[in-house]
Amino acid sequence: MNCSLVIQWKDVNNLGIPLIDDQHRGIVSVINSLGFFVRQDKGEYFLTTAFAMMDCYTKLHFSTEEELLRAAGYEGLDEHRRLHGDLIRESFFTASESVRLCDPDIYLRFLKVWWMEHINKCDRQYATVVADYVSRLAPCEADCVTVGEA
Numbered sequence: 001m002n003c004s005l006v007i008q009w010k011d012v013n014n015l016g017i018p019l020i021d022d023q024h025r026g027i028v029s030v031i032n033s034l035g036f037f038v039r040q041d042k043g044e045y046f047l048t049t050a051f052a053m054m055d056c057y058t059k060l061h062f063s064t065e066e067e068l069l070r071a072a073g074y075e076g077l078d079e080h081r082r083l084h085g086d087l088i089r090e091s092f093f094t095a096s097e098s099v100r101l102c103d104p105d106i107y108l109r110f111l112k113v114w115w116m117e118h119i120n121k122c123d124r125q126y127a128t129v130v131a132d133y134v135s136r137l138a139p140c141e142a143d144c145v146t147v148g149e150a
Ligand SMILES: [Fe+2]
Pocket: 065, 080, 084, 118, 122, 123
């Protein structure tokens, strides 16, 4: 059984914006879950589930990102929003092709390449502006829970 990850998350993938980094890891987790089943030759059974999860999670994540970019006054918001729209359309098209051809690897490869490039190149362009904005927000320690604390 092959349990290796399609994408191994590394510290260098972090943007330094906790909520965004957390969501990015969540997206990578869904991709890795699909990757697990593809490697077991069971990817086609989970393709529609993975697409539904990616679709919902992506919309939630993009809305979060765009709200932070707007609040931080990031000048490239419109262009970044356009990239997000492109992904939603491309993802739907690629997942449909994957289903039509009974080849879940098509969708898996698309997700891997698109997301890692977007996180490490496109998102990095706004990282400093948004990290600076977030660092000036009032802390919410009373609401926060650290996993692993007694
Ligand atoms: Fe983005």
